[in-house]
Amino acid sequence: MGRRKFLGGAAAGVVAGAATTVGGGESQAQTKSDATKPDADSLYHSHEGGSLSHSLLPSDPALRVKAMETLLLEKGLIDAAAVDALIDQYENKLGPKIGAAVVAKAWVDSAFKKSLMEDAAKALTSIGITGNGAEQMIAVENTDEVHNVVVCTLCSCYPWAVLGLPPAWYKSEAYRSRVVREPRKVLAEFGVKLPEQAKVRVWDSNSEMRYLVVPQRPKGTETMSEAQLAALVTRDSMIGTGIPAV
C-alpha cells in the first residue's frame, strides 16, 4: 500500500512537470522521468513517451471525452448543435443500405455493373453518391474462382460512402492482424465457406483508395426486384466476410 501511494505521488509530480513545460521543456520532463525509471507504474503514467494528453486527461472514457468536449466548446472551436448534427449523419443517414442498393443495381443493370467495375467513383457519382471518399472507390467482384475480402491493417480505412462507419470487429486487432495471414480461418469464423478452387484476395486498404466487394448474386433470385435483391445484400458481404443468401 505504501509503495503504491509513493508511486502515485511520483507519477503526479511528473505529470505536473510535463504540463508546465510544454513547448521547449522536454529536457526537464525527461530528467524527471529518468528519476522514476525503476517503477513500471510511473513510467506507464508519465514518460514512456507517446501521448502527453493520455496522462493529463481523466482515465474514465466518458469523463475523458467530456473534458475535451467542454474545452472545445469553451474555446469556441465547435458548436454543440454541430456535434449532434454530425452524429445524426453517421448514425442514421450513412450506412450499408447505400452499398446494398449499389450492388443490387449492379446485379440487374449490366451497363451500370460494367461502369462500376471500370470506374466505381464515376459510377457512384452518376447515381448521386458523392463525398465521404466515394471519389476513391474501387469495386472488386466475387466469382466462383475469386473471393475478395477487405481490411485496413494499419488503422480502420473503410468505404464510408457506401457502408457508413465500420463495425467494431473490423477495427479490432484480431481481424486486422489475422485476415492478411490466415484469411480462410477468419472467413470460417464468419461462416463463409468457399469452393475448393477459390482464390482468396485480401485488399489491405492502406492508401486513400476504398474497396467495395461486389458479392455474387445468389441463385434462385431471378424473379426478384431490385429492392428485394438489395435486402439480401448484407454489410459483411460487401466487406467479403459474408455471402448473400436467399
Place this chain on the structure above:
Amino acid sequence: MNGMHDVGGMDGFGPIDIEKNEPVFHHPWESKAFAMNMLMFGWRKWNVDKFRSSIEKLTPRQYLALSYYQRWVTSLADRGIEAGLFTAEEVKAGHAAPGSPKLTPPIKAEMIPVRFKTPRNYARPVDTKPMYKVGDKIRTVTDSPEGHTRLPRYARGRDGVIIHYHGATVFADSSANGNENPQHLYAVRFSARELWGQQGDPRDSVTLDLYEPYFQHG
C-alpha cells in the same frame, strides 16, 4: 514508424469478436469522440495523415490500453496542443483558461452537409512519368522510418506484381508533416507464400496500394 498500430500478421489477438445487430456507437461518448474529431478537421490545422500519425505515436501500452474512440479523443488532445489551439494545462483542467481568447467562429451544423458532400480528391499532378507499368515485378524497401508510413512491416522487402496504376496522389508519409509531395501510386499484389512462407496458402494473395518511393529501384 514501427508502432503498435502495425498489427498485420501478428499472433495472439484471439478470435474475431462478432456482434450481431451492432449499433453504430456503443456509448454516447463514442459518438461525441467521433463527432469532435470530424468537426475539428474543419479548422484545417491537420489532415487525415497527421490524424493517423498522431494515433500511431501512442506507445504500444497506451495503444492497447485505449479503445478505438479513446485513441481518437486522446490523440485529438495531442494534436490540438501541438497546433496551439489549446494548452496542456487546459487539457488537464478540462476547461479553457480564464480570460483566454475564444477561437471563433466555431464549426457549425450548417457547414456539415457542405463539408461532407464535398468530393475529397487526393489525385495531384506531377512532373514525372510513372516508372512502372501493370505486370512489372517490384521489391519493396526495408526501411523503418521514424515518422508516418503506409508500408506495413509485413510487406517490407517483399516481391510483388503491379496490378493497377492509380495515378499520382498525395504521399501519406510526407503529408503527415504537412507536405503533399505527390507520388505515383500502384496496387501491388503479393502472394501469400511470399508474405508468410510455408504458412501462406498457395491460392491466396494480399494486395496493397503502394507509392513509388516504397519500391527498390534498379
